[in-house]
Every structure is written in structure tokens, then in C-alpha cells.
Amino acid sequence: SLPTESNTLTTNTDIGFNRAFTTGGQLLVDFANSFVFEYTGPNRTSVSSNILINFVQPLLRRGWREVALERLTQAERDTLYELRDFARFRKILAVGVGTQGLGGGFLSLLLQVQNIRNLEANVNSLEQNLRLHQALLPIDVVAPIRVEQVFQSYQQGQLALLQARTNLENALDAFKIALGLPPAIPVRLDDALLAPFQLTDPALDTLQGEVDAFVARYRQLQQGQRNVAVLRQGYQQLQAFHGRALKLVDLVQAEIERWRQLPAPPDIDAERAQRQQTLLAQLGNQLALLRQKLEQFGPELDKAVREIRPEQLPQGWERLLDLSRQLSDRLGELFVIQTQVRVYLIRLPAITYELDEAISYALEHRLDLMNQRGRVVDAWRQITVSADRLEADLDVVFNANIGTEPGSDNPFDFSALGSSYRIGFQFDSPLNRKAERNIYRASLVNYQRSRRAFMLLDDQIQQAIRRDLRQLRTDRLNFEIARESLIGAARQLEEARERLQADQVTEISTQDVLNALTNVLQAKNALISIWVSYLTGRAQLLLDMDALQLDERGLIRDEHRQPTDQPAATLGAPVPPPGRQTDP
Template identity: 30%
Template sequence: GQVVLDLQGAVELALLESPRYQSQLEELYLSALDVTFERFRFDTQFFGGSSIFFTADGKQRSGTGASSSLLNVSPSTPGNRLRAQKLTATGGQMAVGLANSLVWQFAGPDDYSSNTILDFSLFQPLLRAGGRGRVLERLTISERSLLANVRQMERFRRNFYVSIFSGRDPGQGPSRRGGFFGGSGLEGFSGVGGGGFGRVGGGGGGNFSGGNGGNTGGAGAQGAGGYLGLLQAAQVLRNQRSNVAALRDSVLQLQASNEAGRIDRFQVDLARQALFNAQSQLLSSENSFQSSLDSFKVALGLPPELNLQVNDPMINRLNLLDRDLETLQQQVADLLLELRQLRADQNQAENEQPLDGYLAKSAQIKNDSQQRLAAVQEDFRQLEAVLPQRREQLTRLASRTEVRAANIDPTLFSPELLVKRVDKRQTELKSLENQLAQTFEQLDHLFEPTQGSRQILDDLISTMSKLSGQLLELSLAQASARLDSINFSPVDLTSEQALAIASNYRRDWMNARANLVDSWRLIFFNANDLQSNLDLVFSGDLGNVGDNPFRFRDTRGRLRVGLEFDAPLTRLAERNVYRQSLIEYQQARRGYYQFRDRVYQGLRNTLRQIRLNEVNFELRRAAVQVAISQVDLTQLRLSEPPKPGETSQFGSTTARDLVQSLSDLLNVQNDFLSVWVNYEVQRLNLEVDLGVMELSPTGLRIENKIPLETYLANLTINSSDLGPIVTEKLLCERVELMHPTSVLPDQTPSGEEAEGIERLPALSEKIPDNIDLTKDLDEPIIKPSK
């Protein structure tokens, strides 16, 4: 069977079947595993193992001249005795263990011996490798990476929805920071390089794309991908089928005019050639649509051979022509073709054939035509309902500075002209209703048995030809009504306001700040290695007396306490690592600035494209209106009788004008569709890039019912994020601001970590004169303070 898929089904299927989405979930899980290992390092860990061996030696093998038999019970390895050890938050290592060895001699003296040692040790670094800031850093980094990956997964979920909807690249999801070279957690962490692993790997949640700005595509706009792209392609196919039907009907009308001697054969062939070209383009478009559908199936994780059909009412209002009306036009064209062939056969055979079947078809066509007329009348009533919103939108667009600067005809944005155009269309519809009523009455007269069969056939051909032209006019009136009733929600947001919202709500921006702070923290992490080794050691053990393994006495015990000191005489490698961390912090700062600029650039591009689409939408609407008028005029030219005293011949460009007008109508229909689609895509991109899109638990977008400007209320705005220009503009707009703060820690660490460490500048500060990053590595980067 066939699987009919709407947007909700496509998203739910992708969440279940998409390999890319599943990989991101697994990456997030692995990042959580790293945290569990780093926490486990600070838990009390228990170890224990034992081995039992029976050894029998011969007389010569034992070396004692007598055979021996030993049963030995001892730890499996010297380091695997029964013990418990713990790492403290300050770097101390505590261990308590029990080692026991039991030996039975079954030959010779037949004796037994037992050795048991109960020991403990405490090792506490006081300078190097000690302190909470150094020891807890791996755990802190893993937890911060997990939090960043949770944020990044939430952003990926929203981007993934947009990728299914419009084909936008979802970008990078969670990025595991540990697990390199087969290790667990953050083993191998060095504190420098990508992610702290010496240029191997990257930090968690590190996708800092600035978003997608829209690009125009010709007179219309750039098309969409994903599910919306398939709906757009399907609508384009429907437009092409309507064009083929109109061309086929025009060819029949021109052929009838040629038979009546009103037009030459060349113009008929010209229209027929255009019909063949349109049919060829339709076949190519259908083939391209199937290829895109297969690609979409694979992206969802479905096999390409699955019989899938996309069907969603989202884009139905962009269908300017009713499918049932198109089918009716095709039926009329087919009936006319049969009737003309029948008349040609009768002229050759000079006999009459029964017309009952054809009259029954014409009666059914009449009933269907009455139903389509009622549907068009309903479209005009819907147009009346949306007129107030359309007038308000046109008034808003007319005040745009870019509209005045481009010298666009102001009548395109005139609410009064819109009302006049709608009134004119309603008047034309009334006239068309009267013409159809007369045609229906003529069809009814054909059922009266007062005429001969040949006369009835001629009248039926004439009436159906008239009905074919009237149905085309009816479809154009319907297209005009639907065209003017299409509307969309405006976006009134400046680029400065958008940047302020994004700086508070974008999850990847939060990760960018966190990564910058991580680079700052690693400076102090690596500075710890420059200190001396000063360790406190305290250990002791207690042994048993005699053969009783549990008879412990202090006479077999020992306590040992002391200090170990290693002067920092050789620290070249550590110095280089520290210098690298300083440089990487500066690189991270520049990367953060670039991230902010890319975000702002993307928001500006998206807002520009949205504003362009709002104006271009009205221009394309007007172009469709003009194209409909052109088709209407060329159709009227074909149906109008010759004026008195003038020749009955049509002009030499009648067919060319008709073909060109139908081609223009198809092009502007597709352009109009592309602008609407691109507007919806950019509006969705804006929600994602602002960080305000919300998803339901099933992964579907929750429609944002509030204006985007609402997010500016009580917004925390950071001047170092936005920059002085944007902050000043927001102040001019009287947006509520907090005191300017910096995203970076600018406090010097207290205690022993602060000794000998130069405080680094915050984003709002200047780099001190005593820091020179242009020096060679052989020269000190930080010059001694005066």
C-alpha cells in the first residue's frame, strides 16, 4: 500500500529512524558516562584478589634432597591485596589495605606459616598537583561539558525539526570531550589544545554557527528543501498541469477557429508546439520530484523503495486553482475532442450516430460546473473576510523606507485600490454567472427532440466550446480571489533587538560563553604545574605475631610521617604549556568575538530577507494579477465575434499572445509560491537563531502566539556581548537595560593560586602593556611588572 505522510508523521518518523539523530542522542549519553567516571574517581574504591596454589616438588627439584608439597594462599598480585582507597577534593590519596599470606607444608617438617599486614597511607600535595582548583578541574570540565551538550542537544532538536521542515542543515549536535584513545572519562587531559587534549578533539557543544540568512532566487525567492520543499514541488507540478490543461484547451479553441476560417494553421501549430513543450517540462518536473522524494526518505531513515506520498494542508491556500475545476476543464476538453472527431466521421460516412452518451456526459458536466461555481463564490466570501487584515498590511508596507527608496508604484500598496479591485472582480463574477446560466440553459435545450442529430451535434460542440472558455474565466476569477486572500504574520523586529534576544536565549551562545570561561580556568590549571612539589606523607602498618593471622601487636607496627620537597628548577615543559594556555585564551576571546559577529550577520541577513519577502510578496501578487488579466484578455479575444464591417480574421499574434500569457501566468504563480515559502522558512530560521523556538515532547514545533518583541521585556542585556553601537541604539529605543557587565571573570584568584599569576583582562578591558604576544617563544610573554 501507500504511506501518506504529513509533517507530524515525518518528524515523528525522523526522530525514530534517522541515523543522525540517534547518533547525537548516543553522543550525549557518552558525555554523561564521562561524568560518571570523573565522579567515580572521588568515590571510595575497593579492590581485592586472592590466589591459591598447590606446589609439589621432587627431591631433586626442591634442592633440599627431600620432596616438598606447599599450599600457598596469598594476594593474586602484590598490588591487588584487599584494600580501599579514596581521592580527596584537595588531591589527597588515602588507602587502607590488608595483605595476608598462608603457607602449609605437607611434606618434610609438615609446618604452617602466616604473614598478615594491615597498612594505611596518606599522601597530600600541598603545592603542585594540590588544591581543589587543580584536582576538581577534570570533574568540573566534564560536568560543564555535559551541561553544554544538553544545551547543544536542545538546539540540535530544534535545528533537526527545521531540517525536516525546510531542509536547513541541523549543524553539529553534542560533542563528547572525553574517551580519547580508548580511555574513560577525561583520561589524558592535559589542559591545552582542542578540548584540553593537546589538539585532539573539541569542547562540548561547540557548534557556533551564526544561522542562515536568506538568498533571493530570481524574481521570486530561493526554494525550500525538506518536507516544505516537497510540498512546494508538488504545488509547482499542479501549476504546470493547470498550464498544460489551459494550453490544451487553447489549442482546441484555436483549432475550432481555424476550421471556421478565422485563424491560419501556423498559429494553431504554434500553440500546439507550446503544449508539447509544457508537457515535456511537466514530465521532467515529475521525475525531479520523485528524486527529491527518495532523498527525503533516506534522510528520514526510510528505504527509498517505500511507496510514500506527502500530503499536508499547510500549502493548500497557495493553490490558486481548484483541482476539481481543473479536472472539469479536462473533461470538457476531452468531450470536445470526441465530438469533433465524431463530426468528422459523420461527414465522411454521411450517416448520423446516436448522441445519448454524449448528452449524458454534458449533463454531468453541467452539474459539476454548477458545483464549481458555488466553490468560487465561497472563495469570494473568504476574501471579504480577510480584507481588513490586508488593508492594514498594505498600510504598514507603504510606510517602509525601502519601498519609497526603490520608487515602487505606490498604487501596489493602496488599500483603496485593493477594495476597488475586489469590487471589480465581484462584478465580473456576476457577469460570468449570467453567462454560465445562459450556457446551462442552452445545454438543457439540446435534450429537446425538435432538432436533428447533426444539428444537435453542431450545437453541442458550440455550447461546450463556449463552456470551456467560461470555465477558464471562472478559474481565473477563482485564482484572483484566492490570490488576494493570502496573508501572513508580519515580523516587526530590528536587528539590534534580535541580537539582544539571541544573546539571552540562544543555547549555543551560552556554550560559547562557557567555553571562553573554560579557557580562562585552564590558565590557572596549568599555572599549578609551575609550583614546587611539597607533599605530606603519612603511612603505617601493623603485622601479626606467630601463626595466628589476626594476632596483631604493636611490636610489629610502624608509623611514618614526613614531607617531600622538589624545587622548581626544571619547568621548561610546564612553562611552554602555561604559555600555550595564555595564547589559547586569547584565541578563544577572538573566536568569541567572531561568533558574536557571525550570529549578528546571520540575524541581519534573515531580517533583511524577511523584509524583502514582505515587499516582494506584494509585487509578485500584483504580477499574478497582471498575468491573470493578460490570460483573460487573450481568451476574450478568441471568443469575441467580428465587428461590423471588419474582417473575421484574428490578428497574426493572437496565438503567440495567448501562449505567452499562459507561460507568464505559470512563472509568476511559481514566483509567488516561492516568496511565500521562503518567508515561512526565514521566519522559522529567525525563531531558531533567536533561540525562542519551543518544541512539544513529540518534537513538533509549538506555534509562537506572542510577538517577538515581547521577549525584549525585562531582558538582561550585556554590553560586552552586544557592543557599544548596538547598546546605544537599544538605549535610544528605551529598552530596559541592566548595568553593563562582562561575560568573563575578571577577579584575581585568591590564596596560593594567585601567587605569581598575572590577572588577564576582561572583554571590556584593554590588554595590559606588559603582555606581548608577538614575542618569540624564547622570550617571556609576560614581562616583569615594574
């Protein structure tokens, strides 16, 4: 080659790493390597390696664990806060969907369903009342204005029923949208919770309506239509009514026995329990007396059939109407007894928590209160971090520059005399810390703000628990009052019906029946409304206590329902968590 020609190959390698320590120290290591291959002359090879090490350990400002790991600590705690918020959100969502919250709520829909059933029963009663008045009109027992008055009430009942059905359809569409479903998807509400509110057996309602229609039909028959064949047919139909009535008495007797076997609710006072036991005994005696009357009614009916004579047709006809009215009265008594029994078979889910116990449980297990308490700790920790920034900078500094001998062919021969090692302290006085001082003062304010927010949430939780328990006590008392009101309205209706069977229907008797039907409807609606309000308040109490647990489907789990509770208790029951939850 030419003397000025140079043929060389050079490779450079540079690798390194840095590491932050929990004490706040920083370590930087860099390794540089270079190979030079020369192909001219004697074909020499030269290697050059160099290691740079830089280590800084703060002793005051930005030093040590509580400051160095602050961001990681806060990130971990924020993750925990989000998990708690999500867990509580699921409970809030479950209670809202299940009661009267999101989209109206499931219980709100059941309330409307039961109101519609009450309206349907009211319309049926108004229709029977209208037919009875229409049947009595041709024989001049009732004035035409009374018929028009009953017809007007019947029309108003139909209008209310139609509007209630429309409102239910609208509410159901809103509920489906709240659940994320298209409103056109057909759904069916599970109304099993409403089974206890069937206060009279449908067979009893049907039989009572048939007997009333029978009495009205036979009363309006003209003299020429009254013959022995028609009379015998009437007695046969009355005998069939009598057999059905005896079966209904057996049904009511079984319900009384079921009531008698139920234990008293755990939260009922002694006086109220005694009243219920007294009423239970009275209803048992009344049913036994009613059974005796119906058993005596059979032989009387058979005797009347045997005594049918063509020459005694008027007496036989009057006897038929009299026995029909007696049977109607007995069915009315059975209606009142069964209504009372079934009303008292409805049980409200018990709340066994006392005020202090409920508040203590809530303050220990409320997830949002845990988060707020944790944020107070975070704010206090920020004071420490902010105070650290006001300190002087005092760092331990170590530097090393280690290299190989020039011309060496060993890349790891770090024995060069030119290598350098330095260690020392670096100091910066805290003379200018105005910005840091403002941050420190702001952290003090934020701590006080977080502390007061925690105290406010603590007070709000206690206030919510106290409000929930008060409302539950009020609803329970209102439910007892609604029971008595419904029983009184049922008795009033039966008495009004008995007066309506008289030979002369007056304005007072007609208005009494209409008022009684209205009172029964209002009492039924009040009963279901208070029941829904109680279940909603109970679920809200357990939510405020954070005593609800959800299953894998997100539905409220009820593992501690009392055997006397209705299935509606599945809307929430206190379930202690598996262990004590503490803030980290």
C-alpha cells in the same frame, strides 16, 4: 616424630585500600596478617599483624580542589557539551529535512509538486487553445500557421511537464535515501500545505473550457448543419452552463466573506492593509455586478429560446453565438475575481521578532554558543591548573607502621613497642620547570584562542539573524509583488481570450494568448517559489535563534501559530524554553 621434623601451617592475609581526597591528598592503608601453627613440640601458635598507613597532602603543587577535581570537572562538562550538540543536531536535522536541506528537503519536493500542477494547468490551457484554433481553421477564421504555432507551444508544454515529473521522481528517490529508506519503497507526499495554491476552482476551469469548446464547435458548423433542433440543443446546453456559473458565483462570494473575516496580519503596514481592504471592496462590488449580469442573462436566454423560428434561423444562430461569448466573458471575469481572492487568502506565517529582540534571544539560548562560552571557562581553568604546576612541591607526609608483639596470639593487639609514627614536610624547589612553563604559556594562548572563537561565533550568530530577517522582509515584499504579477497575468490572459473570440484571429491575438499563458505559469511558479523560500528562511531564523522545539518524534512543534497563518507554519514557530539556560 623425628627431632629434625617440622610440621607447621602458615596463612598470610594482606588487604588494603587507598583513597584520593578532593583536597588532593592521598591515603594508603595496608593490613598484613600472618598465622603460624606448629604441630611439633609444644604445638605453638604465633600471630603477626601489621598496619601500614601513608598519607600525603600537597599544600602547593597539585593541591586543593580546583586542581584535584579538574579531570572530573572536565569530563562532566564534556558530557553536557555533547548533550547540547546532540540537541542542536536534532534541530538542524529537522529543519534540513523539512525545508530544502537534507536530500532536497520536504518543502523542495512540494515546490516541484506545485510546479508540476502549474505545468499541468498550462498544458490543459494550451490544449484548449489548440482545439479552439483547430475548430476555427475549417471556417477560415484562423490561418494554418497560427494553428501550427499553437501546436508547437502545446508540444513544448508537454515536454516541460514530462521533464518536471522525471525530476520529481529523482528528487523523491534522493530524499528517501537521505532518510535511510530504499528508493524502491513507495511513498506519498502530504501535499495539504499546497491547498491554498489552488487559485481557481477546478469546476470553473472545466466550465470555461467547455464553454470555449461550445463556441468554437457552433461557429464551425456548416450552413447545412444549422437547423432548429441543433439550435434548441445549443440553447439547452447554454442554460446548463448558466446554472453552473451561478453556483460558482456563490462559491466565490463565500471566499470573499472568508477573506473579509480574517484579521490583518500582525506585521503588515497600514498602507498595504488599506490597499488590501480597498481591493476587497472592489472585488465584492465586481462580483455583485457579475452576479447581476448573470441573473439578467437567464431571462435573455429564455427569451431567445421562445423566439426561435425556422424563418429566423440565422438571427437565432447569431444570437446563440453572441450569448455564448457573453457567458464566456462572464466566466473570464469570475476567473480573474476568484484568482485575486484566493491569492490574498494565502497568508505567510508572521515573524513577530524585532532585530534586537531576536539577537538577544539567540545569544541567550543558542546551545552551541553556550558550549563555546563553557570552553572559554575551561581554557581559563586550564591556566590555573598549568600555573599550579609551576609551584614548589610542599607536602605534608604522615607514615605509620603499627605491629603486634612478637609471639602474641592476639592479631589485634597493636601494642608493640616497635611500632613507628612519622610526620613531616616534603619540599621540592621549583628550579626546573621548563616543560611546565611551556604548558602554561600554551594554556594562555589556548585561552585567547577560545575567547576569540567565542567572540567569532557571537558575531556570526548576530550576522545570521540579521541576514535571516533581511531575507524574510525581502521574501515578504517579493510575495506581494508576485501576487500582483499573478493577478496582472490572469487579467492579461482573460483579455487575450476575449480577443480570441473575435471573428478574425490575427497573429497578434494568437501570440497574446500564448504569452499570457506563459506569464501566468511564470507568476504561479514565482509565487510558490517565494512562499517556499519564506518558509525556509523562517525556519532558518528560528533555528539560528534556537527558538525551535521538537516533539517526541523529532518533528518541529508549533505551539504559537497565529490563527491567520497557513498550516505551513508548522515548519517552525518560536517556542520559549521552559526556563533560562545558563552555563555551569
